[in-house]
Amino acid sequence: MIEAVGLTKRYGKTLAVDNLSFTVPAGRVTGFLGPNGAGKSTTMRMILGLDAPTGGSALIDGKHYRDLHHPLRTVGALLDAKWVHPNRSARAHLQWMAKSNKLPAKRVDEVLEIVGLTSVAGKRAGGFSLGMSQRLGIAAALLGDPQVLLFDEPVNGLDPEGILWIRKFMHRLAEEGRTVFVSSHLLSEMALTAQELVVIGRGKLISQSSTEDFVAQATENTVRVRSPQLAALRTALGRAGVSIRDEGESLIVSGMDCAEVGELAASTGAVLHELSPQRGSLEEAFMQLTGDSVEYHTEIADGQVPATLVPAGK
Amino acid sequence: MTLLAVERMKLFTTRSPWWCAVLALAVTVGFAALMAGTASAESPITIAATQFGYGFGLMVVMVMAALAITTEYRFSTIRATFQAIPNRTAALLAKTTVVALLAAVIGEIAAFGSWGIATVIEPTADLAINTPFEWRAIAGIGAVYGFAAVIAVSVGVLVRHSAGAISVLLIWTSLLENLIMLIPRVGRDIHQWLPFNVAHQFVTGDPDPSARAIQDGPGLSDAVLSPWPALAYFAGFAVVLLVIALTVANKRDA
Numbered sequence: 001m002i003e004a005v006g007l008t009k010r011y012g013k014t015l016a017v018d019n020l021s022f023t024v025p026a027g028r029v030t031g032f033l034g035p036n037g038a039g040k041s042t043t044m045r046m047i048l049g050l051d052a053p054t055g056g057s058a059l060i061d062g063k064h065y066r067d068l069h070h071p072l073r074t075v076g077a078l079l080d081a082k083w084v085h086p087n088r089s090a091r092a093h094l095q096w097m098a099k100s101n102k103l104p105a106k107r108v109d110e111v112l113e114i115v116g117l118t119s120v121a122g123k124r125a126g127g128f129s130l131g132m133s134q135r136l137g138i139a140a141a142l143l144g145d146p147q148v149l150l151f152d153e154p155v156n157g158l159d160p161e162g163i164l165w166i167r168k169f170m171h172r173l174a175e176e177g178r179t180v181f182v183s184s185h186l187l188s189e190m191a192l193t194a195q196e197l198v199v200i201g202r203g204k205l206i207s208q209s210s211t212e213d214f215v216a217q218a219t220e221n222t223v224r225v226r227s228p229q230l231a232a233l234r235t236a237l238g239r240a241g242v243s244i245r246d247e248g249e250s251l252i253v254s255g256m257d258c259a260e261v262g263e264l265a266a267s268t269g270a271v272l273h274e275l276s277p278q279r280g281s282l283e284e285a286f287m288q289l290t291g292d293s294v295e296y297h298t299e300i301a302d303g304q305v306p307a308t309l310v311p312a313g314k
Numbered sequence: 315m316t317l318l319a320v321e322r323m324k325l326f327t328t329r330s331p332w333w334c335a336v337l338a339l340a341v342t343v344g345f346a347a348l349m350a351g352t353a354s355a356e357s358p359i360t361i362a363a364t365q366f367g368y369g370f371g372l373m374v375v376m377v378m379a380a381l382a383i384t385t386e387y388r389f390s391t392i393r394a395t396f397q398a399i400p401n402r403t404a405a406l407l408a409k410t411t412v413v414a415l416l417a418a419v420i421g422e423i424a425a426f427g428s429w430g431i432a433t434v435i436e437p438t439a440d441l442a443i444n445t446p447f448e449w450r451a452i453a454g455i456g457a458v459y460g461f462a463a464v465i466a467v468s469v470g471v472l473v474r475h476s477a478g479a480i481s482v483l484l485i486w487t488s489l490l491e492n493l494i495m496l497i498p499r500v501g502r503d504i505h506q507w508l509p510f511n512v513a514h515q516f517v518t519g520d521p522d523p524s525a526r527a528i529q530d531g532p533g534l535s536d537a538v539l540s541p542w543p544a545l546a547y548f549a550g551f552a553v554v555l556l557v558i559a560l561t562v563a564n565k566r567d568a
Contacts (some may be wrong), residue, residue, distance in 0.1 A: 031431050047566070048397055049396070050396060050397065050567065050568040051568070052565075052567060064399075066400040068400065071397065071400055080390060082389070082390070083393055083394050085324075085327075085328055085385065085386075086389065087328050092323065092327040095323060096320050096323040096327070097398050099316065099319055100316065100398040100399055101398055191469075192369040235381050235462050
């Protein structure tokens with residue numbers, strides 16, 4: 001189990017992580033979701049004791065990372081697949097890590113086998129493709145057969161086959177009862193991979209819930225309604241206790257379907273110019289939730305933001 | 315012991331230490347061969363003269379030592395290291411020890427190799443190692459290389475960039491210490507206490523060979539310490555720098 005309590009990290013004037021508290025349970029894949037620059041990597045580095053928090057603490061099974069004896073046996077992490085010396089072979093990279101935590105040398109060959117890198121184990125890691133580097137990173141994370149695993153954007157830049165492999169792999173790790181904490185800026189990816197979601201934006205916690213709940217809540221269906229008697233309709237809808245928001249000349253109603261809105265309009269005597277159901281995509285919902293908390297905005301007119309323009313790149 | 319083994323594995327599974335070791339031996343032994351080859355009956359080769367190239371070897375060894383740590387920052391393997399060994403002091407001490415030992419071994423091979431090649435080229439010259447000065451001139455080079463490597467690793471930890479750390483080290487040893495002498499009045503007094511000048515005193519000083527000709531060995535140190543205190547001073551300087559580097563590494567985000 002990973003536990004963050006009031007975790008805070010300040011770089012000069014910017015607050016990268018702001019009083020963040022959440023728990024990551026064992027036996028589930030927990031997604032760590034947020035736009036780029038939301039503080040996901042910083043949080044993971046603080047969990048691993050690489051960065052010192054300005055305030056609060058991150059605990060793994062109740063202990064600080066620095067206090068773990070032979071930490072690779074408790075926590076495996078892949079924060080960046082490129083954290084390898086390019087002239088060192090994959091096997092040599094794993095060998096020194098194994099040695100440092102007194103793991104048997106044969107464990108290196110086992111994890112190479114698990115990730116399917118046995119045939120290139122003697123090759124220099126600098127020549128690896130991104131997919132191979134990710135596999136090497138995962139092999140390193142698995143070395144100590146740890147109960148807690150952290151992965152930072154593991155599918156970034158992978159081809160569909162690689163993405164599928166990693167997704168299945170994480171599920172297997174969680175089914176074995178391990179704690180799996182995986183970050184991503186793509187909700188669509190997390191919806192498939194994670195059972196639990198910790199969502200952050202600008203370093204603050206937005207929600208922690210099961211993925212199911214989050215998606216259901218985030219993609220709530222709405223109804224768009226246009227009418228010359230908009231004011232009267234608004235009052236009637238307000239009385240009915242549904243949530244309304246303005247969008248140009250129309251109202252967006254959530255918590256009521258088209259039929260109900262139509263009937264309400266008829267009883268109010270309002271003429272309808274439009275009555276249409278709106279189905280939000282996961283990405284739009286995510287953007288809406290984290291919209292205010294995106295660090296680097298792209299200036300594109302409302303409703304024109306394709307999912308692929310969630311600020312990309314790490 | 316485990317950590318020393320880890321750092322040994324890390325050091326020898328990359329190429330730069332091998333290249334640096336070969337280069338250090340080439341410049342030192344090569345210089346000795348040159349000195350022996352150009353010696354004549356009027357100015358025979360001496361033990362001090364066989365070690366003419368030690369200063370060049372020293373720079374190569376310091377580059378090797380600085381690279382051993384700065385490449386870890388360059389490729390972020392320092393994070394993998396601290397992830398595996400959260401006790402940063404222990405991890406960095408192990409690295410420093412391994413690099414310093416390698417530097418010392420390179421120093422001994424370079425020094426005895428230089429002396430050896432001179433005895434081969436000039437078998438008639440008097441190159442027997444008798445006096446304490448002669449022993450220091452040859453065997454002492456390993457000690458200087460070792461402590462210089464500690465300094466280089468410390469600078470590497472503090473600066474974190476290969477080019478930056480190497481620039482600092484080379485400018486310091488080959489320019490700054492000599493330029494300080496140009497400061498009016500106090501320059502020479504300061505220079506007497508600068509670490510590499512003092513280390514040089516350990517190799518070249520006492521019994522005062524100032525009467526000898528220039529071709530008889532590396533230029534002399536003007537340090538006032540006698541040789542063994544000079545080595546202790548140099549070692550002390552290296553340790554102080556290392557402590558500063560460890561303190562900073564513990565405080566800083568990896």
